[in-house]
Amino acid sequence: MADPKGFLTTGREVARTRPVGERVKDWNEVYVPGSLLPIIGKQAGRCMDCGIPFCHNGCPLGNLIPEWNDYAYREDWSAASERLHATNNFPEFTGRLCPAPCESACVLGINQPAVTIKNVEVSIIDKAWGNGDVTPQPPERLSGKTVAVIGSGPAGLAAAQQLTRAGHTVAVYERADRIGGLLRYGIPEFKMEKSHINRRIEQMRAEGTKFRTETEIGKDIDAAKLRRRYDAVVVAAGATVSRDLPVPGRELNGVHFAMEYLPLANKVQEGDLTVSPITAEGKHVVVIGGGDTGADCVGTAHRQGALSVTQLEIMPRPGEDRNANQPWPTFPMLYKVTSAHEEGGERVYSVSTTHFEGDENGDVQALHLVEVEFKDGKPEQKPGTERSIPAQLVTLAMGFTGTDQANGLVQQFGLALDERGNVARDADFATNVDGVFVAGDAGRGQSLIVWAIAEGRSAARGVDRYLTGASALPAPIRPTDRALTV
Numbered sequence: 001m002a003d004p005k006g007f008l009t010t011g012r013e014v015a016r017t018r019p020v021g022e023r024v025k026d027w028n029e030v031y032v033p034g035s036l037l038p039i040i041g042k043q044a045g046r047c048m049d050c051g052i053p054f055c056h057n058g059c060p061l062g063n064l065i066p067e068w069n070d071y072a073y074r075e076d077w078s079a080a081s082e083r084l085h086a087t088n089n090f091p092e093f094t095g096r097l098c099p100a101p102c103e104s105a106c107v108l109g110i111n112q113p114a115v116t117i118k119n120v121e122v123s124i125i126d127k128a129w130g131n132g133d134v135t136p137q138p139p140e141r142l143s144g145k146t147v148a149v150i151g152s153g154p155a156g157l158a159a160a161q162q163l164t165r166a167g168h169t170v171a172v173y174e175r176a177d178r179i180g181g182l183l184r185y186g187i188p189e190f191k192m193e194k195s196h197i198n199r200r201i202e203q204m205r206a207e208g209t210k211f212r213t214e215t216e217i218g219k220d221i222d223a224a225k226l227r228r229r230y231d232a233v234v235v236a237a238g239a240t241v242s243r244d245l246p247v248p249g250r251e252l253n254g255v256h257f258a259m260e261y262l263p264l265a266n267k268v269q270e271g272d273l274t275v276s277p278i279t280a281e282g283k284h285v286v287v288i289g290g291g292d293t294g295a296d297c298v299g300t301a302h303r304q305g306a307l308s309v310t311q312l313e314i315m316p317r318p319g320e321d322r323n324a325n326q327p328w329p330t331f332p333m334l335y336k337v338t339s340a341h342e343e344g345g346e347r348v349y350s351v352s353t354t355h356f357e358g359d360e361n362g363d364v365q366a367l368h369l370v371e372v373e374f375k376d377g378k379p380e381q382k383p384g385t386e387r388s389i390p391a392q393l394v395t396l397a398m399g400f401t402g403t404d405q406a407n408g409l410v411q412q413f414g415l416a417l418d419e420r421g422n423v424a425r426d427a428d429f430a431t432n433v434d435g436v437f438v439a440g441d442a443g444r445g446q447s448l449i450v451w452a453i454a455e456g457r458s459a460a461r462g463v464d465r466y467l468t469g470a471s472a473l474p475a476p477i478r479p480t481d482r483a484l485t486v
């Protein structure tokens with residue numbers, strides 16, 4: 001145990017963010033660089049090394065949190081990194097982006113602020129990279145088997161790294177021009193700088209994983225042909241079809257899916273564009289959808305110089321404390337103030353958009369909404385509450401409905417879908433097609449990075465068993481796991 005009295009003597013502290021006025025003028029990560037290191041040892045020392053560490057269950061990867069807290073407290077960064085990588089291929093992604101369900105399950109959190117687990121995680125991995133402890137781990141021998149991974153988001157990357165290290169020859173196919181999936185083109189630079197992805201790709205290349213960008217399976221290469229070319233295939237194509245809002249005026253200029261808006265802002269940061277063709281500069285912006293994607297639109301709009309930013313959510317405003325039906329150690333729905341919300345804008349709850357209004361050029365100018373209340377789980381409009389707000393840019397961030405079928409991927413393989421429109425799989429992450437497996441949002445539906453990595457690791461074990469008859473690879477989850485949490 002790190003410090004037997006740590007939780008009594010030390011209060012919770014988290015990473016400091018840069019002043020709002022400074023950070024909205026750039027796209028760098030919002031945190032004060034290096035601010036964690038002076039505090040993190042003591043924060044790790046608050047861990048009680050519980051007999052039953054509920055945080056293990058809270059984390060879909062089963063991260064060995066008390067073990068690495070102990071090493072971080074003792075400043076044995078190399079051992080901490082080894083324990084961290086035992087369960088997580090990419091802690092620099094989760095340490096920056098995970099909503100930390102582990103902290104909701106932390107035993108200390110029953111009557112005190114939880115251990116700042118996510119910040120310890122990111123400190124360990126940043127230190128490990130800085131110390132040169134993250135090195136390629138190529139396999140000792142090759143199996144002679146080949147695997148194609150379709151999609152280079154966190155699920156595909158985790159599956160590819162596990163299978164490469166197990167000795168298989170792995171190629172990752174990605175339709176976009178760069179590797180990373182939503183990490184690259186969904187999540188903005190101010191939440192995670194893309195240099196973190198680039199560094200991992202270099203490690204993976206050095207281990208032997210091959211990457212083929214701008215290659216869409218189903219369109220550029222027939223899926224059935226790909227199956228014949230490889231001994232096994234992992235479909236990690238995400239759930240990239242955005243949910244639409246079919247109300248009058250949807251066709252107006254300036255009404256876009258969030259995933260039309262955010263990738264262009266990321267392309268500016270990559271240096272591909274000087275200005276985004278869809279910009280919030282000088283506009284009243286309305287973001288429809290109150291989740292992570294919506295918050296990313298809010299932060300992006302601030303940085304582009306929006307006149308105002310309003311975020312709409314159909315659900316009521318969540319409470320600030322757990323309610324009775326979300327007790328510890330579950331992951332509660334709480335009112336969250338993300339870094340983007342700290343930067344300004346207004347959040348409006350319990351409202352539904354009725355229509356958009358445009359000018360003579362077909363450009364959106366206003367959004368009409370009405371207040372709603374939920375009865376028997378369904379939103380009902382409240383008469384007399386209609387109003388309009390100015391809107392010259394509207395982004396739709398209302399979630400995703402499933403994996404993309406337009407390119408023929410699903411049909412060419414002959415993949416069966418489940419009742420929610422995701423690719424169906426068995427306990428080994430195998431689909432109905434021999435030798436074809438599925439991992440990440442494509443199988444689970446829209447989820448989180450931590451789940452995508454856990455899925456990629458678990459599917460890799462299924463593939464390894466399929467190819468060799470046995471596997472020493474770990475499988476942190478089963479396809480049906482929803483855990484205690486998210």
Ligand SMILES: Cc1cc2nc3c(=O)[nH]c(=O)nc-3n(C[C@H](O)[C@H](O)[C@H](O)COP(=O)(O)OP(=O)(O)OC[C@H]3O[C@@H](n4cnc5c(N)ncnc54)[C@H](O)[C@@H]3O)c2cc1C
Binds near residue numbers: 441
């Ligand atoms: C804007 C936004 C912000 C988010 N923020 C967070 C956050 O802060 N924290 C968090 O935990 N989660 C967040 N999420 C969710 C998280 O990003 C996803 O759950 C996760 O990326 C899913 O990983 P994946 O590998 O399954 O799929 P994806 O990351 O979607 O990757 C799938 C990849 O497959 C490629 N592909 C698809 N079809 C083909 C094909 N036929 N051929 C070749 N390639 C193909 C796609 O181009 C894509 O690159 C966010 C999501 C969005 C949209």
Ligand code: SF4
Binds near residue numbers: 058061100103117450
């Ligand atoms: S990956 Fe997420 S849930 Fe797991 S330890 Fe890290 S922050 Fe917690």
